[in-house]
Amino acid sequence: MTATTLFPIFLSLVHCLETDHVLAVATVSAKETKAKSLFYQEVTWGIGHSIPIILIGTLYIWSKIFILRDMPFSLEVIVGIVLIVAGVFKLTRKPRSEKLNNHIKAILLVGLLHGLAGSSSVILAHTGTQTSVATQVLYFFGFSIGSMTGMGIINLFLGKIEGLLAYIKKIQWLIPVLSIGYGLFMIYKFS
DSSP: OOHHHHHHHHHHHHHTTSHHHHHHHHHHSOSOOOHHHHHHHHHHHHHHHHHHHHHHHHHHHHHOOOTTTTOHHHHHHHHHHHHHHHHHHHHHSOOOOOOHHHHHHHHHHHHHHHHHHHHHHHHHHHTTTOOSHHHHHHHHHHHHHHHHHHHHHHHHHHHHHHHHHTTOGGGTTHHHHHHHHHHHHHHHHHO
């Protein structure tokens, strides 16, 4: 593997640790303790996150038309709203058995919104440094692979923590409240 491939993978692994990503994952993930299911949920999130980055990035590379030029801040507001809704939903919803298929669709949608909101920074951060179209497209795919892997690993970790929190009923509200608070902060910051 070359630096062209490894750098975007490393960059996306660090990107996965951003507060809005971690809170979104912690809030929308189904109560699950099996490692395979936890990893599958967040790889789905990573796929959703990757789709807009690859599509919009590739469109930009080939056409030099940047369709999100004036939208990044309003998209971050939408991510803030999603964090609030997810937090409220998790706080008010009674625990019950969920169909994983419906949950996967929600996780994919949240990943799509995060990818759409973050695609402008990913695209603009590297396009001036890469020379060939193939190298630029490879960058987006490397970033996407890192996002999928990173979110999968983070959810494994968070799932194990949430499994421990299930035994401590008094603080189960913590993650949804943090999600709501950070969502409000994002709306304030980007509006």
